[in-house]
Amino acid sequence: MAVARALAHEAEKLLACIHCGLCLSACPTYLQLGDENDSPRGRLYLMRAVAEGRLPMTSEALARHIDLCLGCRACETVCPSGVRYGRVLEAMRADLARERLTLGQRGARFLLNHVFTSPMRLRWIFAPTRWLRRRPFARRLAEGGLLPARLKLALELLLATSPEADSIFTLPRERRPSPSASARGEGRRVAFFAGCVARELFEQTNRATKEVLMAHGCEVEDPPDQVCCGALHAHAGELETARALARRNVRVFERCAAEALVVNVAGCGAMLKEYGELLAGDPEYAERARAFAARVRDISEYLIEIGLRPGSRPVGLTVTYDAPCHLHHAQRVTTAPLELIRRIPGITFVPLVESEICCGSAGIYNLRHPELADRLLHRKLEHLRRTGADVVLTGNAGCLMHLRRGVRRAGLSIRVMHPIELLALTYE
Ligand code: SF4
Ligand code: SF4
Structure with a gap:
């Protein structure tokens, strides 16, 4: 294979795909868009075409279909051939980043390489956001129609990180x-x-x-x-x-x-x-x-692993769980969070339909592809509404923000928390 640079190292992972199609029904973007090119099998096919020199790296269609992938890795969980899709995707994106970048991607690249690499710079960048999220005018701004859509969305996500976002966390x-x-x-x-x-x-x-x-x-x-x-x-x-x-x-x-x-x-x-x-x-x-x-x-x-010891204060809540993709699919940690939750004193657990399907957060995907992210969020909120739960638990920062924003906008009376926050409430 005459392969591109990073993709070259993952060539055998591409060849592992036997095109069985079992991953299609697990792929959120395929389920939403119904286009084979937005499925794991279709994306692998496109990447293989690049690797074999049949498709140029500059192809608009290639960039679009790769960009629309959530990177949720649900396809890896169901793949009988053990295709390491996440690794191949990262390699493809590395090669694409060298080839072509939009203005927005250049901005994101600058932040990633020059801000997210330094705890000190991150502290400086986040200081005003911590101040902003406590200001009442920020909430009014997020609810009003003055801001451009993308900025309004970013503000809503920021407000969803406020310690007061879920006031249940008030243990003295x-x-x-x-x-x-x-x-x-x-x-x-x-x-x-x-x-x-x-x-x-x-x-x-x-x-x-x-x-x-x-x-x-x-x-x-x-x-x-x-x-x-x-x-x-x-x-x-x-x-x-x-x-x-x-x-x-x-x-x-x-x-x-x-x-x-x-x-x-x-x-x-x-x-x-x-x-x-x-x-x-x-x-x-x-x-x-x-x-x-x-x-x-x-x-x-x-x-x-070490023997969970829940506290003695019952919380008295009906609780459900939304599995973060990078815990469920990437780490394959599926039973421990459920076991932890079920042992929190005073909870009634109700399972969530499609808990293992991406909520649309996916890192900064919700900012880059808000329309598709919102479609996935809407589907998640419908399932959440049917549980009748007081609280949905999920162990990932991005999912917490995305779900809180969605719950708030939909007017649902469900709190969104990390499982460890609820467990912490049970200790005297
Ligand atoms: S399930 Fe695995 S082997 Fe089958 S098409 Fe999807 S990636 Fe390829
Ligand atoms: S990572 Fe998720 S969105 Fe991307 S192809 Fe796999 S299942 Fe589909």
Whole structure:
């Protein structure tokens, strides 16, 4: 095969597709658009055509169909041939990013390579957004018709990160498990991966995660020099930046004498678990990255592994669960979140139809393709409405924002929370 650069390394994964079509009914974009080119099989066919020199990299159709992919990896879960679609997609996007970029993509690339690589710059960029989300005029602005559609959408998503977005999270600070008291338990040591957007905008979720870990007798290390996991970069085809971030995180967490590296954002967890593959070609880091990846656990996985101890305060709520794609499909962590949720005292659990189908958030997909993202969101909200639940739980920052915005706009009285926040409420 005369193949393009990054795609060249994934050529055998392309050949693994036997064109059976079993992935079509699992693919959200195919289900919405009904075009084979917007299915996993169709996209793989297009990528193979590029790899074999039958389709130029400059093809408009190629760029459009690859761009419309959510990267949800539902196709990987159902594929009998084990096609590693996510890896091939990232390689294709890396090659496309070198070939052609729209103005918007250039802007996103600048932010990814020059802002998301630096915790200090991220802090500066997010400081005004943290201020803005607490201002009453911001809500009025989001509800009014003055802003251009894309800006209004971004503001709505920002407002959905406000700690007051779901006022259920109001347990007084002094009633939360005390770190110093609870850490005296079994002497487990864990390192916490705080995430970049999560550290800046989901402080209540991160705080709840640390508190629950401490209530389990864990001493929690949160290295201040950790950086973004690189997931947004890899998904956008910025693989070299993703590798640079991965090397930095490997160095930082090597210094932590922790039995596990715990993460509460599904998208970050999926990326961190794939560092071994991302750095496989780096002689200095390949082995270190594999060792790093082997320690990574989603918070639900880790708590079930060490023996979950829910608190004693019943919450008295009807609860449902929406599985984040990067937990369910990319990490294949399917039972631990459900087990955790079912053991929260005082809940009635109701299953959600199509829980494992993407809500349309998909990183920044909802900002880039708002129409299709909203169609997926609408379908999700219809299923949510039928559950009659008080709370929907989901373990990914992007899904939390997207679902909260949707619930608010639809006028549903459902709170959207991370499972760990609800669990944290049960401790005295
Ligand atoms: S299920 Fe797997 S092998 Fe079958 S068409 Fe889809 S990607 Fe190819
Ligand atoms: S990653 Fe998701 S949207 Fe993309 S082809 Fe696979 S199932 Fe479809």
